[in-house]
Amino acid sequence: RSNRAKGTTVVTVGLVGDSDEEIWKTVQQVLDSENAGITIETKSFQDGICANRAQANGELDLTAFQHYAFLEQEISDNGYELSPIGETYICPLNLYSDKYTDVSQFQAGDQVAIPSNATNTGRALKVLDAAGLIQLADNTKENPTVDDIVANPSGIDIQLVDSPSIVNLLPDYAGGITNANFIVDAGRSVSDAVFQMNPDASDPALKPYVNIIVAQTSKKDDPTYQKVVDAYHSKAVADIITSSYDGTYVPAFSY
Amino acid sequence: MTILNSWFPNVAARFPEFIDSIIQTLVMVLVSGLISFVLATLFAVLLTLTANDGLTPNRAVFNVLDKLVNLLRSIPFIILAAALVPVTRAIAGTAIGTRGAIFPLVVGITPFFTRQIQSALAGVDRGLIEAAESLGMSVPRIVRRVYLREAVPSIIRVSVIATVSLIGLTAVVGIVGGGGLGDFAIRYGYQRYMLDATYATIIVLVVLIGIIEFVGRQLVELTEH
Amino acid sequence: MTILNSWFPNVAARFPEFIDSIIQTLVMVLVSGLISFVLATLFAVLLTLTANDGLTPNRAVFNVLDKLVNLLRSIPFIILAAALVPVTRAIAGTAIGTRGAIFPLVVGITPFFTRQIQSALAGVDRGLIEAAESLGMSVPRIVRRVYLREAVPSIIRVSVIATVSLIGLTAVVGIVGGGGLGDFAIRYGYQRYMLDATYATIIVLVVLIGIIEFVGRQLVELTEH
Amino acid sequence: MNQQSPAAVPETAAAQDARHESARANGIHIAGLTKTYIGDEGRKVALHDVDIDIAEGDVYGVIGLSGAGKSTLVRCINGLESYDKGSVTVRGHEVGDLSKKQLRDLRRGIGMIFQSFNLMPSRTAAGNVELALLDSDLTAAQRATRVSRLLDLVGLKDKADSYPSELSGGQKQRVAIARALANNPKVLLSDEATSALDPSTTKSILKLLRRLHDDLGLTIVIITHQMSVIKQICNRVAVIDHGTITEEGRTFDVFANPRTPLTQAFVATTSSLGKIDDLIADKSPLIALHPGQVLLRMRYISQEVSEALVSHISRTFGIDANIIVGDIDVIDDAPLGGLVVILDGAADRIEAAIDYLRNRNIGIEVLTA
Amino acid sequence: MNQQSPAAVPETAAAQDARHESARANGIHIAGLTKTYIGDEGRKVALHDVDIDIAEGDVYGVIGLSGAGKSTLVRCINGLESYDKGSVTVRGHEVGDLSKKQLRDLRRGIGMIFQSFNLMPSRTAAGNVELALLDSDLTAAQRATRVSRLLDLVGLKDKADSYPSELSGGQKQRVAIARALANNPKVLLSDEATSALDPSTTKSILKLLRRLHDDLGLTIVIITHQMSVIKQICNRVAVIDHGTITEEGRTFDVFANPRTPLTQAFVATTSSLGKIDDLIADKSPLIALHPGQVLLRMRYISQEVSEALVSHISRTFGIDANIIVGDIDVIDDAPLGGLVVILDGAADRIEAAIDYLRNRNIGIEVLTA
Numbered sequence A: 001r002s003n004r005a006k007g008t009t010v011v012t013v014g015l016v017g018d019s020d021e022e023i024w025k026t027v028q029q030v031l032d033s034e035n036a037g038i039t040i041e042t043k044s045f046q047d048g049i050c051a052n053r054a055q056a057n058g059e060l061d062l063t064a065f066q067h068y069a070f071l072e073q074e075i076s077d078n079g080y081e082l083s084p085i086g087e088t089y090i091c092p093l094n095l096y097s098d099k100y101t102d103v104s105q106f107q108a109g110d111q112v113a114i115p116s117n118a119t120n121t122g123r124a125l126k127v128l129d130a131a132g133l134i135q136l137a138d139n140t141k142e143n144p145t146v147d148d149i150v151a152n153p154s155g156i157d158i159q160l161v162d163s164p165s166i167v168n169l170l171p172d173y174a175g176g177i178t179n180a181n182f183i184v185d186a187g188r189s190v191s192d193a194v195f196q197m198n199p200d201a202s203d204p205a206l207k208p209y210v211n212i213i214v215a216q217t218s219k220k221d222d223p224t225y226q227k228v229v230d231a232y233h234s235k236a237v238a239d240i241i242t243s244s245y246d247g248t249y250v251p252a253f254s255y
Numbered sequence B, C: 001m002t003i004l005n006s007w008f009p010n011v012a013a014r015f016p017e018f019i020d021s022i023i024q025t026l027v028m029v030l031v032s033g034l035i036s037f038v039l040a041t042l043f044a045v046l047l048t049l050t051a052n053d054g055l056t057p058n059r060a061v062f063n064v065l066d067k068l069v070n071l072l073r074s075i076p077f078i079i080l081a082a083a084l085v086p087v088t089r090a091i092a093g094t095a096i097g098t099r100g101a102i103f104p105l106v107v108g109i110t111p112f113f114t115r116q117i118q119s120a121l122a123g124v125d126r127g128l129i130e131a132a133e134s135l136g137m138s139v140p141r142i143v144r145r146v147y148l149r150e151a152v153p154s155i156i157r158v159s160v161i162a163t164v165s166l167i168g169l170t171a172v173v174g175i176v177g178g179g180g181l182g183d184f185a186i187r188y189g190y191q192r193y194m195l196d197a198t199y200a201t202i203i204v205l206v207v208l209i210g211i212i213e214f215v216g217r218q219l220v221e222l223t224e225h
Numbered sequence D, E: 001m002n003q004q005s006p007a008a009v010p011e012t013a014a015a016q017d018a019r020h021e022s023a024r025a026n027g028i029h030i031a032g033l034t035k036t037y038i039g040d041e042g043r044k045v046a047l048h049d050v051d052i053d054i055a056e057g058d059v060y061g062v063i064g065l066s067g068a069g070k071s072t073l074v075r076c077i078n079g080l081e082s083y084d085k086g087s088v089t090v091r092g093h094e095v096g097d098l099s100k101k102q103l104r105d106l107r108r109g110i111g112m113i114f115q116s117f118n119l120m121p122s123r124t125a126a127g128n129v130e131l132a133l134l135d136s137d138l139t140a141a142q143r144a145t146r147v148s149r150l151l152d153l154v155g156l157k158d159k160a161d162s163y164p165s166e167l168s169g170g171q172k173q174r175v176a177i178a179r180a181l182a183n184n185p186k187v188l189l190s191d192e193a194t195s196a197l198d199p200s201t202t203k204s205i206l207k208l209l210r211r212l213h214d215d216l217g218l219t220i221v222i223i224t225h226q227m228s229v230i231k232q233i234c235n236r237v238a239v240i241d242h243g244t245i246t247e248e249g250r251t252f253d254v255f256a257n258p259r260t261p262l263t264q265a266f267v268a269t270t271s272s273l274g275k276i277d278d279l280i281a282d283k284s285p286l287i288a289l290h291p292g293q294v295l296l297r298m299r300y301i302s303q304e305v306s307e308a309l310v311s312h313i314s315r316t317f318g319i320d321a322n323i324i325v326g327d328i329d330v331i332d333d334a335p336l337g338g339l340v341v342i343l344d345g346a347a348d349r350i351e352a353a354i355d356y357l358r359n360r361n362i363g364i365e366v367l368t369a
C-alpha cells in the first residue's frame, strides 16, 4: 500500500480496524519528509487478540491499537514479551442512549450494553460507576468485571456485546457504552453522549486507557522504531487526529 | 459439582450464566430451525417444481428464487446479521436477545437449508413422479405424497447437517447480543482466555450435536425401507 | 470508474485494497478448498467403508473418525481458528495473512465437507457395489471405480455447497488477519458502517457464487448420464 | 371328421371389424406419431410415423425387438412423453392438447404398469396400492378393503405390510399390477407386466386381466416379449421395428401368416416347429431319414381347418406319418400351428398325400434333412 | 416306423451321471443351505436346507414361484449374501470360509448377470463391459477390441457409446450379459438374464451361451421364469418353492414327469396341452364331441419313444384321430410332449387303440368334454 522505495527499512504495524489509516499516512509523510528511509506497512486485524499474538511471534514489528490496560491483560494472560514504546491517543468511551437524555432517567431493569472484550468491559464498568449507575468495589482496579459490582442502585441490567454492534443496537437497549470511533463512523457525534468521561490523558484514572505503540521487549530500543514513534509524535499527526477525527481521539502526546 | 469446581473453575463461578446460555442456544436452534425448515421446504419445493425439468417449469419464479438464495448465501453472516437489525426490530420488536436472534438466524440458515432440501428432492427417482402422474395426481399432491414423503430420509439427513450449521451461526449472533453457548465461549474462552470455558462449551456442543446426529440416524433408519 | 466513485465512494477510495481482498479470497478458497476436498474425500471414503454396512466394517476406525468430525463441527469457527494458531504456525510458518488462514479454513470446512461427501457416497446404489464385488474387484478399486466415480455428480453438487460455506468462513478468518472480501466487509462495512463497502462485497460475492454454481451445474450436466 | 365352423362363439373377422367401428370412438387412435429423443450423442428417432387404432375392449399386444420403441409408444398414450408430430387420441381426447386438469382426469381412467415397476420405497405393498385410491371418494375403511382385495387378486395378501425393498422382483411387479388396477381404469397400459413372473403367476395374472376385460370391458395395451402372452390374451397385435409399425392385425392372422422376417422369427420362436431347422442343422439322429422317407412341415394357415388329417392320409394313402415335433395351439378358438412329420411309404403314395394336403389349404413344406 | 436310440449324440442318463461324478469336484455344491433375512417385520426364511449339486459343464436351471428364493440362492454362490447354515462349495472352495482375497479370485471366475442389471450409470455400454476387464492383463487396445467383440456378440455394436439411461430395458440387459462374460468366466450366474428381451434376441443370447458352454465348458446357472429357456438350454433343473428344493433332475425327466403340483403347473404352461382344460371349461365348440367320439390326451413320458403312433392306430384300428392341440418338442434330443386328439370310430376299436397306446408306454388320459 505504501511506496516501497529501494533501500528503505520496512516496518510492519499491526492495527485493529481501519480508523487509523489517515494517521499512519501522515506518519509516513513525516518520515518521508525527514528522509528517514523507513516505509510503514500497516496490517489490519479484526481484533486485538490475534494482532498481539502475531506480534509476540515476531510477525509484526509494531502494533498500535491497544491501551495499557489491554496490553497488560494480554501479557498477564499469555506471558507475551511486549513493551510499550510510545503513547498515541486516548479514545473516549462514553455512555450513549436513544431513549434518555440524562443518566438519572435510567430505571430498574433497563438493559445497558457494554463492550464484550475484557479491558473495555472493565473500562465501561468504571464509566457506569462514575455515572453513578452502579458501584464497583474498587474503581481503580485494573480490569474490573461484573463480579466487582457491589451495588446497583439504578437496577440496570448489564449486557456484554461486540463493540461495533452496540451502535446499531442502541435502539434496543436503554443505553450503550462504546468507543468513540464507532460513534463517529456511525455518523453520530461524540457529544451526543448522555454521560462522558473527560478524555484527559493526564487523568491517572484514564492512564490505563491511553493507546500505545508496542514493540517486542527485546527490540523496544530499536532506533528505527524510535524514529517511527517520533514521527507519530509530530504536529502534523496531532493536527490530523484533532481535525480529521471529529473528537474520536484525543492526542496523548506532546510535540 | 466438585469436578466442575476443580476442572472448570471459571464455568463453576458463572454456572447459572452457563446454563442460561445453553438454554438460549437450544431456544435459538429450535425456534429458528423450525421456522427455516418450513421456509426451506417451501422454497425447495418451488425451486424443484419450477426448474426446467420440473413439473411446472417457470423460468421467472425459478430465477428469482434461485438468485435470491444465492444472494443471501453470499453475505457473510455477521454482516447479514448486522444489516438485518432494522428489519429484525420491525418484525420481532427487538434486535437483541434470543428473540432478536431468531430472525437473522432464519435468514442466515434458510438459503443453505433450501439448497440442501432441494438436493434431497432431486434424489427422488423420476420414475416415481411419473408413476404418480400416471395415477392422475395433481401437482400439490405429488409434492406431498411423493416428493416430500419419499425424500423423508434424505430430508432428515440434510436437516441434521443444517441444524449443526445453525448451531455454528448461533455463536455469531451471540456476538450481536443473542447470547448462547458460542457467545459464552467467545467472551470467556476467547477474549478472556478462560480455557475451561471453551472446553466446557465444546463438551456441551459435542454432546448436543451427538444427540442430534443420533436422533437423526434413528429417524432415518425408521423411515428408510 | 465514475459509477464506482459516486455509488461506492469508500470502495473507490481503497480500490487496490478491494482488489487485493478479492484476490485473497480467491486464493484462500482455492487452496483450502482443494486441500479440504482431498481430505474430506479421504475421510468420507473411510467412514463409508468402515461403517456397519460398509465393505470393510471397522467399529473402532469408524467411531474415532465419526466422533472427530462431530467434535470439529461443534466448535464455533472463531474459537477453533484461535485455538489452532500454534499448530498453524508450525505448519504454515505463520499464523497470519492469507497463508496463515489456509490451515484453520481447512480444519473448519473439512468436517462439514466430509459429511457432505459421505452422503454423496451413500447415494451410490448398493447394487452397483455388488456388481463390482461380483467382478472380483478389490476394495480400493471399488472405491475409485464405483463409489467415487458414480458419485461424481453428487460430489460436485456438495462441493459447490461446501465452497460457498467456505467463502463464509473466509470472512471469519479475517479475524486472524487473513484478509479477503469478508474481512474487508467486516472492517469497513460492519466496524465502520460504510454501507457501500458491504454492498460492493456482496455484489462481488454474489457474482463469485453465481459463477461457482454455474460451473458446478455445467459439470453436473456433463458428468450425469 | 369333425368339420365345424368355429364361428358359433368366436367372432368372425367381419363381426369383429363391425364392433371395432362402433367402439372406435372410445378407443386409442394414434396417427402419424413421431417422437425424437435428444440425448448427449445427438437425436434418436424412437417412433416414426406410427399409426395404430385400438378399439374399446381390445386387448392389444405390442411386440418388437428390444429398443424398438414400445415403451415410448405407451408413454405417449398417457402423456408421460410428449411427441414431435402426429396425433394421439384417447377416449376422444387429443392427449397433446389437454389442459393439465383434463390430462389428470384422463389419466385417472388409465392404469399403467411400468417396466421398472416404480413402486414408492417409503410405502408398503398395501400403501402403494392405496396410493392410487387416495383421490377417490372412498373412505379409509373402503380403501383398506379394496386394497386387500386387490392384493389378494395378485396373490400378495401376506405381503401387504412388506416394503418394496423386501419384495422379490415378481412380488414388486404384482404390486405394480394391483396399483394399476386399483382405480377401475377403463384402459390399462402394461409394459412388460409379467416379465418377472413365473409361469403360474403369469397365467393367473393373465386370467385376471382377461376377466377384467370380459366383465368390465377394459381396454388393454400389452407390451410383452412373451409370445405366449400375446397368444393367450390379445385379439390384435402390432409389431414395431425401429420405431415403425411393420405389421398389424388380428392375432391369429399375424401368427398364422407373419409377413415380415422379424415377425416370422418371433412366431417361429413360439413354436417348436422352428426347432426342426436346428435339428437339421445339428444333423440330429432323430430326423435321419431312411431311403424313401420324406420330412414334411404342415401348417394350419387358415382359421377354418380342423380335421383328422394325419389319420386320413395314413389310411387313405397307406403311409406312416411319424410326428417329430408338433405345435398346434388354439388361438381365437381356432387351431393354429402345425406338425413336422416323417412320411414313410411308397413314393407315389407320399406324393398323393402331399397333394391332398395342399388341397386342404394346409401349408406344406418338404424339408431336406 | 422310425425306431431309433437317441443315444448316439445325446448322453444317456448313465453317461451323464458318470461325467457328473468326475466333474463334481469342480462344480458348485450346496448342502444344507439356510438363509434368513432380518427385516423390519421380523425374520424371513428365504432358503431352508437347500441341497444342490451342479457339476462342471452343467447348464443348470432354477425355476420357482416369484419370491421363492432363487435370487437369494445364486447370490449365496458368489458370496454376495452370507448364509446362516450349510455349505456352499464352488470349484472346491467353501465360499463362506474364503479370505477376501480368495473370494475376489473366485469371483473373477464367476460372471453374474443381475436381475436388476446394475449397470454403472456413469459409464457407456462399452465402459460397463470394459469395467470387468480393467483388472486383467490386457492392454487398453486389447480391451477395446474385446469390448467391441462382446458388444457385437450381444447385438449392441451401435450402442457402444450410449449411457444406460439412453438404453431400453433389453439393451441394458444385454450390456449386463456382455459384462458378465467379459472375463471369460468359468461359471456364469444368470438371474433372469433374458426377461426383458424379445424372442429373437433371447434366442440369439441363448445360442451364445450354448456356444460358450460347448466351446469353453462354461458352467451356467440360470434363473428364469421362461420354461422355453430351460427347455432350450438346461440339462438339469431345480424347482424351488418357499425356500426349499422340491424337485431336481435332468430337464427331460422333470418336464416329462413333473412330480409336485407346482412343477406340473409350470410344465403345463409351457405346453398347449394344458389349454385343452381351458377349452373344456369354456365349452369350446372345437371340442364338442359327437356320440362315440373320445377326447384323449397322449403324452410322451419316456425318452425312448419315437413312432408313427397316430398313423399306426388310424390304420390298424380304422379310426380317425383329429389333433386338436399338439405340443411335441425336442428336449435332450428326444421328443417330449404330446397331443390331444379326438378319436372317432367304433367303440371297441377305440378301446383297442387306447390299450395299444398304453402298451407303447404313452401316457394316456381320457378327458370328458
Ligand SMILES: Nc1ncnc2c1ncn2[C@@H]1O[C@H](COP(=O)(O)OP(=O)(O)OP(=O)(O)O)[C@@H](O)[C@H]1O
Pocket: D037, D038, D039, D044, D045, D046, D064, D065, D066, D067, D068, D069, D070, D071, D072, D073, D115, E165, E166, E167, E168, E169, E170, E171, E196
Ligand atoms: N431418454 C432417452 N434418450 C435417448 N434415447 C432414448 C431415451 N429413452 C429411450 N431411448 C432410445 O429410444 C429407443 C426406444 O426406447 P424404448 O424404451 O421405447 O424401447 P423398448 O421398445 O421399450 O425396448 P425394451 O423392450 O428393451 O424395453 C431405444 O433405442 C433407446 O435407446
Ligand SMILES: Nc1ncnc2c1ncn2[C@@H]1O[C@H](COP(=O)(O)OP(=O)(O)OP(=O)(O)O)[C@@H](O)[C@H]1O
Pocket: D165, D166, D167, D168, D169, D170, D171, D196, E037, E038, E039, E044, E045, E046, E064, E065, E066, E067, E068, E069, E070, E071, E072, E073, E115
Ligand atoms: N432384504 C430382504 N429383507 C427381507 N426379506 C427379503 C429381502 N430380500 C428378499 N426377501 C424375501 O425373501 C424371499 C426370497 O427372495 P428372492 O429375491 O430370493 O426371490 P426370487 O425367487 O428371486 O423371486 P423373483 O422371481 O420374484 O425374483 C422373498 O419372499 C422376499 O420377500
Ligand SMILES: [Mg+2]
Pocket: D070, D071, D072, D115, D191, E168, E169, E170
Ligand atoms: Mg421398454
Ligand SMILES: [Mg+2]
Pocket: D168, D169, D170, E070, E071, E072, E115, E191
Ligand atoms: Mg429374483
